[in-house]
Amino acid sequence: MASGECFGLLGPNGAGKTTTIEILEGLTPQDSGDVEILGTPWHEGAAGRALRERLGIQLQETQLADKLTVEETLAVFRSFYREAHTVNEVLALVELEEKRRARVATLSGGQKQRLAVACALVSKPELLFLDEPTTGLDPHSRRQLWEIIRSFRAAGGTVLLTTHYMEEAERLCNRVAIMDHGKVIALGTPRELIASLGAEHVVEFALIDGTPDDVTDALRGLGGVTAVRPGAGVLSLTVTELHRTLPALLTLLQRRDLELSSLTTHHATLDDVFVALTGRQLRDT
């Protein structure tokens, strides 16, 4: 990872994202290989603590103490660091000022998550680790967290985040690694990965009476179609030029007397990259 970048680890649940990030955070020992963070490997004791001074970490499953207030929680975390933001500064960063005296138990999911990120930011970190920071949040809270991450990067910070939302990775990360079953299966900028599909659009449709086998071959012959993927009742086509392929597709279906039950098109996303690489939908897993 380069300094100042936002690197995303992407993958379905169980792909090994959390294990990877916790090895990098020095919380889980690695089975093999070497880990270097900010140019140093992990050590026990004082050296490890010196390295931790420069990191900000949010863990996926941490539940902060329910009975403490927001500012009390932050006061505990800031006391661990030699150089840290004041409670007021960090509250401003995550926009939780009006909740400062609220008990953690009374916060909404989005507010709890912003507090967790605040506990990570309080150390004035050079490198910020975020493990699925927006999982389970509503769209508004998600956008709020994206803003916090963007302003941290704008101030020169480096971010490593995991997510299973491909959309989040596309918006936030300048480089992503797609993981599945503990292995990196693709690495690059979101734009490069999408470009690797060789097409910009995806057409998905389903037929009322199911799909006859020979239709798939006929679809491959259509102009501008780069790939055909049969899914669970849904056929997915990757196409370069939507305006040419779509009329040809409709004509083909009409000629074969097949009736559509649904038809959608969208710009190719990292989700489609994942499907192309694994043959599975991200959301199914």
Next chain:
Amino acid sequence: MIREHPLFQLALARMREFYREPEAVFWVFGFPIVLAFALGLAFRNTGPGKLQVGVAAGPGDSALVAVLDSSPRLIATVLDSATARTRLRTGRIALLVVPGDPLVYRYDTTRTESGLARLQVDEVVQRARGRKDVAAVRDDRVVAPGSRYIDFLIPGLLGMNLLGSGIWGVGFSVVQARQKKLLKRYMATPMKRSDYLLSFILSRLVFLIVEIGFLVGFGWLMFGVAVRGSLATLGGVAILGAFAFAGLGLLVASRARTIEGVSGLMNLVMLPMWILSGTFFSYSRFPDAMIPFVKALPLTALNDALRAVMIDGAALATLGAPLAIVIAWGAVSFVIALRIFRWR
């Protein structure tokens, strides 16, 4: 600044979490007071109570009742045989007298009350039949503070309270932090592990002062239980006890991953001491062979030391033996806890 020190902040957080939990506050502060109040009332020194005895229905029963009732310590009732059996079995009468020649005393020899009733009934009956006492005697009841049950009880409750709040206070919050992954989150900061463990001891120290104040103050106001020794000595003994039990609490919580798991362990540690360590009654009632084992328990040693200070006014220097046991338990538990503690 001291406010910024992690040890201070962690201890402050511990205390806030504690006093914002009303149930925990009740069990630590309220419950011992309720116990002391109830037991103090139940065993107050109002002279010996009256014993209920039954007389089996039959010829001569009413004459016998009249004789027995003449004693200020007995209440006699005529009962048919079925009722008499039930009442004897359930302990509502201490003894059943069956009129006739010879008179029959039916009672459970293992019950202290029944033994007393046997002596009392026999004395009244024998005197009524003409037995003369040969020696002149006089009763002198002792009710001075220091020798009453409540004087025995308050130091014991103080010891039990230190045990409970040490083990619960430390054990639950450590395991809760581990279960909620808060401990792991702390491990992701430069926090020193020793600061985390010491914060429990520090917060225990603060609560300890409140605990002693509550119980000793209550005993003094309500029952006139005095502290014969110096308050400083009492405080010193209690601090050592609190440290020992905080260490034991850390040890109990050092590996457990769930609250359910640690609850079982805590009961395993505390229950034997509640029963054996002389909180509610003297441990000298246990068989001689058990006494050395009982005396080696930290709560026994602490209770002995607390009683020596409160009842006998002992100085710190004379308490070497029990305090050595308390300190040894604390130190050994703390060292083992540090070694085997599960931080993640």
